[in-house]
Amino acid sequence: MTAMVKAEQVCKSFGALRVLKGITLEIDRGQVLCLVGPSGSGKSTFLRCINHLEQVNAGRLYVDGDLIGYREKNGKLYEMAPKDAAVQRRDIGMVFQHFNLFPHRTALENIIEAPTQVKGIKKADAVTRAKDLLDQVGLSDKANAYPAQLSGGQQQRVAIARALAMDPKLMLFDEPTSALDPELVGEVLAVMKNLAREGMTMVVVTHEMGFAREVADQLVFMDGGVVVESGEPRGLLANPQHERTKAFLSKLL
Ligand code: ADP
Ligand code: MG
Secondary structure: OOOOEEEEEEEEEEOOEEEEEEEEEEEOOOOEEEEEOOOOOOHHHHHHHHOOOOOOOEEEEEEOOEEOOEEEEOOEEEEOOHHHHHHHHOOEEEEOOOOOOOOOOOHHHHHHHHHHHOOOOOHHHHHHHHHHHHHHOOOHHHOOOOHHHOOHHHHHHHHHHHHHOOOOOEEEEEOOOOOOOHHHHHHHHHHHHHHHHOOOEEEEEOOOHHHHHHHOOEEEEEEOOEEEEEEOHHHHHHOOOOHHHHHHHHHHO
């Protein structure tokens, strides 16, 4: 069985700044990986490399067996045309800290945008599916609400539904609850937990250790562009092996 995500020695620099210094990890189909680490350690950059929003400088990333962003020919890698990278990206849902909904479109219109524009799905079919997705995230009564009329937690649940509308095989979450008031965090985590239970493969950057402990199959602690340690979350949280992990966790708790 191929892994859903496979990262091999992924390196990424911005000019002279080396941000990712050889990230190697694997996520099996249907598994949840939580990625944690201090600010600036390269977590967002790594997520963005998975769907080729950033180009890697070295190493390889595979999603469902496909090399991301590059084609290999005679042992050499050539960057894909943007339209081919976009095709790969369709199958990878992404949810951001700041929701990024279209402000002048309703919840429903936000959700049907990509399926109708990118995949050419008929509007009536996209609307039916969008209503199911709104139901799934607990917002069936908010189809016609604009983002400004929704709480942060509701907006984030719309953003999750929007990503799911493309039927992704992989979902990437970049600190999806960090911008929310504390009382709204739980409703978003609950939606994510359901998604995990239904078998979605997920990579989640988060500081919510309760979620990581309960939902993740694998916890990866990153610092300074490297994986410092990784493992089954309960074990890792109870008994971190590295000083850097201990220091980071002690600040969170
Ligand atoms: P994290 O998500 O763990 O907080 P990031 O991946 O956002 O870390 O950032 C890692 C480092 O890369 C930071 O020093 C950040 O300033 C830098 N960085 C991220 N994106 C860019 C960019 N587009 N250009 C230059 N530097 C960047
Ligand atoms: Mg980040």
